[in-house]
Amino acid sequence: MNRYPLWKYVTVALALLFGLVYTLPNFFGESPAVQVSSAKATLKVDDRTRERVASALQTAGIENSGIFLDSNGVKVRLLTTDTQLQAKDLLEKQFNPDHDNPQYVVALNLLSSSPRWLTSLHALPMYLGLDLRGGVHFLLQVDMKGALTKRLDAISGDLRSLLRDKTIRHAGITREGERVLIRFRDNETRNKARIVLEDNQSDLLLADQGEGDDLKLVATLKPEAIKRIQEFAIKQNMTTLHNRINELGVAEPVIAQQGADRIVVQLPGVQDTAKAKDILGRTATLEIRMVDDTPGAVEAAQAGQAPFGTELYIERGAMPLLVKKQVVLTGDRLTDAQPGFDNQTQEPAVHLTLDSAGARIFKDITRDNVGKRMAIVLVEKGKGEVVTAPVIRAEIGGGRVQISGRMSSMEANDTALLLRAGSLAAPMEIIEERTIGPSLGAENIRKGFQSTMWGFAAIAVFMIAYYSLFGLVSVIALAANLLFLVALLSLLQATLTLPGIAAIALALGMAIDANVLINERIREELRNGSTPQAAIHTGYERAFGTILDSNITTLIAGIALLIFGSGPVRGFAVVHCLGILTSLFSAVVVSRALINLIYGRRRKVESLAIGQVWKPGNAGNAAAT
Amino acid sequence: MEFFRIRKDIPFMRHALVFNVISLLTFLLAVFFLFSRGLHLSVEFTGGTLIELNYAQAANLEKVRDGLAKAGYTDLAVQNFGSSRDVLIRLPLKAEQNTAKIGESVMQALAAEAPGATLRRVEFVGPQVGRELAENGALALLLVVVGIVLYLAFRFEWRFSVSAIIANLHDVIIILGFFAFFQWEFSLSVLAAVLAVLGYSVNESVVVFDRVRETFRKARGLTTPQVLDHAITSTISRTIITHGSTQMMVLSMLLFGGETLYYFALALTIGICFGIYSSVLVASPLVMWLGVSREQFIRPKKQVEGANADGAVV
Numbered sequence: 001m002n003r004y005p006l007w008k009y010v011t012v013a014l015a016l017l018f019g020l021v022y023t024l025p026n027f028f029g030e031s032p033a034v035q036v037s038s039a040k041a042t043l044k045v046d047d048r049t050r051e052r053v054a055s056a057l058q059t060a061g062i063e064n065s066g067i068f069l070d071s072n073g074v075k076v077r078l079l080t081t082d083t084q085l086q087a088k089d090l091l092e093k094q095f096n097p098d099h100d101n102p103q104y105v106v107a108l109n110l111l112s113s114s115p116r117w118l119t120s121l122h123a124l125p126m127y128l129g130l131d132l133r134g135g136v137h138f139l140l141q142v143d144m145k146g147a148l149t150k151r152l153d154a155i156s157g158d159l160r161s162l163l164r165d166k167t168i169r170h171a172g173i174t175r176e177g178e179r180v181l182i183r184f185r186d187n188e189t190r191n192k193a194r195i196v197l198e199d200n201q202s203d204l205l206l207a208d209q210g211e212g213d214d215l216k217l218v219a220t221l222k223p224e225a226i227k228r229i230q231e232f233a234i235k236q237n238m239t240t241l242h243n244r245i246n247e248l249g250v251a252e253p254v255i256a257q258q259g260a261d262r263i264v265v266q267l268p269g270v271q272d273t274a275k276a277k278d279i280l281g282r283t284a285t286l287e288i289r290m291v292d293d294t295p296g297a298v299e300a301a302q303a304g305q306a307p308f309g310t311e312l313y314i315e316r317g318a319m320p321l322l323v324k325k326q327v328v329l330t331g332d333r334l335t336d337a338q339p340g341f342d343n344q345t346q347e348p349a350v351h352l353t354l355d356s357a358g359a360r361i362f363k364d365i366t367r368d369n370v371g372k373r374m375a376i377v378l379v380e381k382g383k384g385e386v387v388t389a390p391v392i393r394a395e396i397g398g399g400r401v402q403i404s405g406r407m408s409s410m411e412a413n414d415t416a417l418l419l420r421a422g423s424l425a426a427p428m429e430i431i432e433e434r435t436i437g438p439s440l441g442a443e444n445i446r447k448g449f450q451s452t453m454w455g456f457a458a459i460a461v462f463m464i465a466y467y468s469l470f471g472l473v474s475v476i477a478l479a480a481n482l483l484f485l486v487a488l489l490s491l492l493q494a495t496l497t498l499p500g501i502a503a504i505a506l507a508l509g510m511a512i513d514a515n516v517l518i519n520e521r522i523r524e525e526l527r528n529g530s531t532p533q534a535a536i537h538t539g540y541e542r543a544f545g546t547i548l549d550s551n552i553t554t555l556i557a558g559i560a561l562l563i564f565g566s567g568p569v570r571g572f573a574v575v576h577c578l579g580i581l582t583s584l585f586s587a588v589v590v591s592r593a594l595i596n597l598i599y600g601r602r603r604k605v606e607s608l609a610i611g612q613v614w615k616p617g618n619a620g621n622a623a624a625t
Numbered sequence: 626m627e628f629f630r631i632r633k634d635i636p637f638m639r640h641a642l643v644f645n646v647i648s649l650l651t652f653l654l655a656v657f658f659l660f661s662r663g664l665h666l667s668v669e670f671t672g673g674t675l676i677e678l679n680y681a682q683a684a685n686l687e688k689v690r691d692g693l694a695k696a697g698y699t700d701l702a703v704q705n706f707g708s709s710r711d712v713l714i715r716l717p718l719k720a721e722q723n724t725a726k727i728g729e730s731v732m733q734a735l736a737a738e739a740p741g742a743t744l745r746r747v748e749f750v751g752p753q754v755g756r757e758l759a760e761n762g763a764l765a766l767l768l769v770v771v772g773i774v775l776y777l778a779f780r781f782e783w784r785f786s787v788s789a790i791i792a793n794l795h796d797v798i799i800i801l802g803f804f805a806f807f808q809w810e811f812s813l814s815v816l817a818a819v820l821a822v823l824g825y826s827v828n829e830s831v832v833v834f835d836r837v838r839e840t841f842r843k844a845r846g847l848t849t850p851q852v853l854d855h856a857i858t859s860t861i862s863r864t865i866i867t868h869g870s871t872q873m874m875v876l877s878m879l880l881f882g883g884e885t886l887y888y889f890a891l892a893l894t895i896g897i898c899f900g901i902y903s904s905v906l907v908a909s910p911l912v913m914w915l916g917v918s919r920e921q922f923i924r925p926k927k928q929v930e931g932a933n934a935d936g937a938v939v
Contacts, residue, residue, distance in 0.1 A: 029743040062661065062903040139754065140645075141751075141753070264626070273728055273747065274729055276730075297791050329827070331715065379746045429751075430749070430751070431745065431750075431751035431753060431754050432750050432751060432754050433748065433749035433750075434746070434747070434749075435728065435744070435746060435748075436745075436746050437679075437743070437744065437745040437746060439679075439745070440677070440745045440746055443883070444883070444885065447881055447882050447883040447885075447886070448882065448886070450845060450875075450877075450879040450881040450882075451874075451877045451880070451881040451882040451886065452877070454877040454880070454881055455873055455874035455875075455876070455877030455878065456874075458873040458874075458876075458877060459870050459874065460875050462869075462870065462873065463870070466628075466866070497819060498885055498886065499814050499889070502814070502878060502882065502886050502889055502890075505874050505875075505877070505878055506821065506871075506874065506875070506878075506893070509870060509871035509874030509875060510825060510828075510871055512867065512869040512870045512871070513828070513871070516863050516866050516867045516870065517832070517863055518866070520860075520862055520863040520866070521626075524859065542839075545835065546831065546835045549780055549831045549835060550827075550828035550829075550831045550832060551776070551828075553773050553774060553776060553824055553827040553828050553831055554821075554824040554825055554827075554828055555821050555824070556768075556769060556772035556773055556776060556824060557769045557772075557773075557821060557823055557825075557827075558821075558824065559768075559772075560765040560766075560768040560769040560772065560820065560822055561765055561817060561821075563765070563768065564761040564762070564764050564765035564768065565761070565765065565813075565817065566758070568813050568814055568817075569813050569814070569816065570818045572814065572817045572821075573817070576821060577637025610626045611627065613627065614630045
């Protein structure tokens, strides 16, 4: 009765093998590496970059143990930290010849030194949280109210010009809080206006107010429009943050949305919080200016004599370009930029949407400058970059602008991104900040590891002393539990924090409960006179219900923590929940499999090695060892 | 080895009233301290800035305080953190202060009076985060309580679930009472420990209740207190050994885990010790007062599994 069918043994063996394989990468440690990634949205890191890195290192004679290309960029694994620094300097020089205008991010990094076959199985070491590896953590609150007021201000402008175009006389348009008020003198005009607005402004909810000759139309944003604006704002802010953080040269930054209106930024390895904050909080602006195409002017400017009122820029694609200093339109007037296709030619294009004031200005400029070029300049840190410089083909009214021609769809995508990324959609504020020094991180790992190790050792000694062979089996099951837990954490790449390590230790301390329950139950059965085989059988059977119940109550607590916890508590909760699940398997199935292997095959079992079983009947020692 | 050589069931229930009075007193004491002293909440809840510094030699806290006072910082707390070389500075939340530069300005202020420090950690928490954390903590507690009550009511009986949750909430209050009395720092990880303990010690009640149910089904002719005594006695050895093992792990964290895990482990220690007491000696009498009886388990005629265990063949 204490035999498992073969498939159960195979399952246990496979699970153990799986645990072993996925735990393995954690033992290889990490080796120094240098990472090259793109600093610009328009620049892709691909196989060519990899070859460039390889040849640069080869010519300089810097040995490496592998060059990899992944979604983050090109990574070079190096043998020592000395060569790591050398390689970084070399690559920095190679890839960013112009120090002021970096094209690539060259950063120091650490790569797992586990063999390639493990990496190809997606077996990676556990992902360490900032409190274990050191770095900076920011929680940014996006001011959604700000995003909405900004949008409503733009809408009031739109309404003004819309009503003027339709020659509907109103007595003033004002924004009050989150509503736009349009005043009218008589009811008829108001009704006319309502029809026009309903046709043209689908985002608005209109309501009548006031009486006599002070009639009002109150416009508020529809809930779905608010949702869309907020989602757009947070996405745009994240894109902008991405672009800015690239400059910091962080190997693996984390930029993630948290809740409806928060963004988490984690910069592992960064210690200079001041610089990080400076970069996060910076504002960029987008400017539209005219291009000076006077023959000979560019050459003069290259010689150092730019004509008065112009500046020399290098367009993407390395063409020199002379741009007038006068700004005709700023990015504030741009409400959206999306990649798409030209309706007629099906060429890739970027579609811009301007607000009403912007549309009017744009109409005037394009009318006066047909055939000339305009430059869209992104100004950041007082330094401009020409994103694109299209030729004006015809007068453009209505605020819908399309830039097309000589563009791949990839480029259209990138240009739209750059145009959008120019500014933050809504102001942000840092509401939480954590900096952890690297030495503290290493110390945390050591402390967490030590407490788990000593706790485990103490439990192991006690269990074996108290339950002898069954104790040993329990300890093996507990070790298997640890193995599964670490393997799962590695596989899921869940962030391991110090509270997470504490949760591992606690999971082990709690998991032993299941084995104690089983062992006590078996002893009890023996005490009540069951045969050894029957005692094992009923012991496991009876204990299982109890184990399940008690684990589920613990799991309820874990899940509550997972739902409501944030930051360190979440790290704790993830490990806690996983630990409960793995302990169910290891304590019940793995230990049973071992016991079955030991006792199940014997025809006649005289006694079980479960330590001394004391029976009240004979006060002496009825040891069953 | 066999620690527990118990010949007869220990008559726990005879002293049920005594146990309940003791726990009522501890509970009231804990509530009293919670209200009179309050919890010493960490920066995570109150908002503010926390700076950890490390000196090469033992740090002179007086000089650190002086340096900061000269730089215009008020209301601050300076203390050793773990060792005499590590210093923890706590600054309250101030509206006008530029949080972006606080780390550096503190370092600058210290450069004159107490030089040689390296910045180990800076934590800044804004006011809105703290309030939210406190709310979320309360919600998590509520979810745990509701979840456990429902689960136990479904698996056992409402009497069990009510007494289990009362017994274990009483543990939670006692842990909080300890933190209030000694003014230990109550941080997020302590909150996690408290909730983990709640789940864990309910676990304990479940084991006892499981036995109660089994005994009710198996042994006829026993009074309710006798059944409870039997259930507690036959699980007591497992209770002590399990908690002892868990406590070994927690003790190891307390000793080797450093300052960060210290209060976490401390909360667990108190929780485990009181968990044994409350789930055995508080929950069981409560079940009795609530009037649990044999009929509640027999009524549904699903005796198939029980019948075999009885060995009763008709």
